[in-house]
Amino acid sequence: MTQTVDRPVEGETRPMTMAAAITDALDLALAHDPSVVMYGEDVGNLGGVYRITTGLQKKHGIARVFDCPLTESGIVGTAVGMAAVGMRPVVELQFGGFMMPAMDQIYSHVSRFRYRSRGRWKTPLVVRFPVGGGLGLLEQHADSPETYLAHTPGIKVAYPSNPYDAKGLLLSAIEDDDPVFFFETIKNYRDPKLRMEVPTGYYKIPLGKARVAREGSDVSLITWGGMVQQCETAAAAAAESGIQCEIIDLRTISPIDLETILESVEKTGRVVIVHEANLTGGMGAEISALIAQHALYSLEAPIERVAGFDTMPSPFNSLNHFSRPEAIHIADAIRKVLSA
Amino acid sequence: MAKSSRTTSKQDATFKGSVTETSDLKPFQILASDGKPVREDLIPDLELVETLYRKMAQMRYLDDKFFALAKQARLGTYAQFGGQEASQVGSAFALERSDYLAPMYRSTAAMITHGWSTKNAIMYWRGHPEGWRLPDNLNILPIIISIPGQYVHGAGAALGAKLKGTNQIAMTYIGEGGTSQGDFHIAVNFASATNAPCVFIIENNGWAISVPRAVQSKVDYLMRRAEGYGIPGYLVDGNDVLAVHHTAKQAVDDARAGKGPSLIEQMTYRIRPHTTGDETKAYRTEDEANDWIANRDPISRVKKFLELEKRWNDDREVAMIAEIESEFAEALAAADAAPAPDPRAILEYAMVNPGQNLIAQQAELERRIAAFGGAA
């Protein structure tokens, strides 16, 4: 049964990590719709470097889940062509940092294919990839390139923070007739702290609807993806000194749920925006502008942004925690907006 | 190129890949895998053979040590080159010290052959800023992780050297998987069009992580593409260091003589996991790697040859190993003694002239350092 719910209300559930929930969604999508195909580097036989597609080739056949030549531009560009002729490609790029070779296809074609043909050709495709740092991996294995996509017209961007959302958002993304980019935080994949009961059935979470991850009246923390967990840690620490943080988990940064953001800002009057991508021109800037435009008079302090520095994410293993926003840095920003 | 009657297709290429086999090309060899010469006429000075052997032995030791260190978390993720010593040492050894090298993540042996120090290599793979700084007296461009940016930089460095009239050339490396990227074509074609002195090396080690060579293309040998660029293409037994060196030297000499770029495909094999995070059992049999180790090892091949020539014996071997071990231990001790990195390194080199954004972020970095109770 297909249901659109904010929390599982009925049916069977089982405990799942982020990784398991994503695999489950892919498995269901393959069974649900024969036009769904999955391909990328190492996704077929190996199941991807993070083993998200493990078992899917065996179960659904090599014509549905397969390895392809090493070329991101090729992967995304062929997905455009496939989607045009009626397939639903759900392709994987090995890391978010390796999206860039495909950027020409994304910017010039994924974004405009439907518009360019006045609706004659659609691009119902999904591009998934692991993102985010904190693990001391090599360069370009810790990036979070959502801003480039949010700035590109015509596409949607989902960036889930927990297993339940990941599964529901991914099933929505695959059914959606617009192209959707789906971000998977590496650090969250198998984090036992994020393991939760997830419905085993097919369910969807709408793209464009944020989630209030924690209610509070003093400060709004606006965030997404792996940073939600960091905000929760910071909020728990703040609560000990009597500060009530509200956490808005955007779930999708394109489209953005302005209504939920404004509701929270009007309540708290203080805002901290947290993202892993570097500061300048990041999504924090867009969200700040929206708040300034629609809720300036509700603000009681300048908006704070906690983000990566304007360099590549730290490639220096022992220094990563200075570069990637952590709960301790968020706590600092919370103090700042409260003392303003 | 060979056609039709000799062309066979083993399976549907759509999903598993299959190579259109033709029989007119065989990898060039000077030494057979048993160490016996197949081209007596091309055996170089034994002094050179011994030097290449020693370098390869040193590299195998280093590669295994790096793997062990990574497993103890004394190194970060590391991309082993084990099995590809001849392919990297033999080719990089053909360069002059002042030539440019544009490496990829698996090029550690080529880089050390070109003059990078073991200590620096340890520091780099440790994720230490000091290791990221390539020595000023070495023309090695940054190690590229995003496949295959370095190929295009190599073409550009070669063209720059040509325009400056410096007589330097560039050499760059790619894996067989990387040849599927647009930038592979762009680099080789650009160098072809501009007659840039660049030596393009394909290390065909059979695998792109879990993806076999056949998935990348139906073509039997990737060097055939040279014909399409109008430049020389060479197919070499990449585990025969003499063949690798001979061919690379030819390409280097041609480039320096103004004859433009070459494309060399070195047939080799990655006997180790893709990186320290990889599990080979998930995609290939142990027999496959063991066969290469037992029958086609690049190091024992030269050793056998040197023994046949009475240039090598157990005593020399023991002495060499002792030397390799102590040299490595010294480098490791020096790397271990280096102070922990200063977090301020994060914002260094971001811009030559930092803008206000970066200046403000320096203050933010100081706050983060203070939040963690001072430097690392």
Ligand SMILES: Cc1ncc(C[n+]2csc(CCOP(=O)(O)OP(=O)(O)O)c2C)c(N)n1
């Ligand atoms: C642009 C880009 N896409 C994906 C990757 C991830 N990746 C790292 S190594 C690798 C396989 C490369 O195989 P090959 O080119 O044969 O080189 P090898 O690792 O075998 O030396 C992949 C897909 C990457 N580093 N860069």
Ligand SMILES: [Mg+2]
């Ligand atoms: Mg390879």
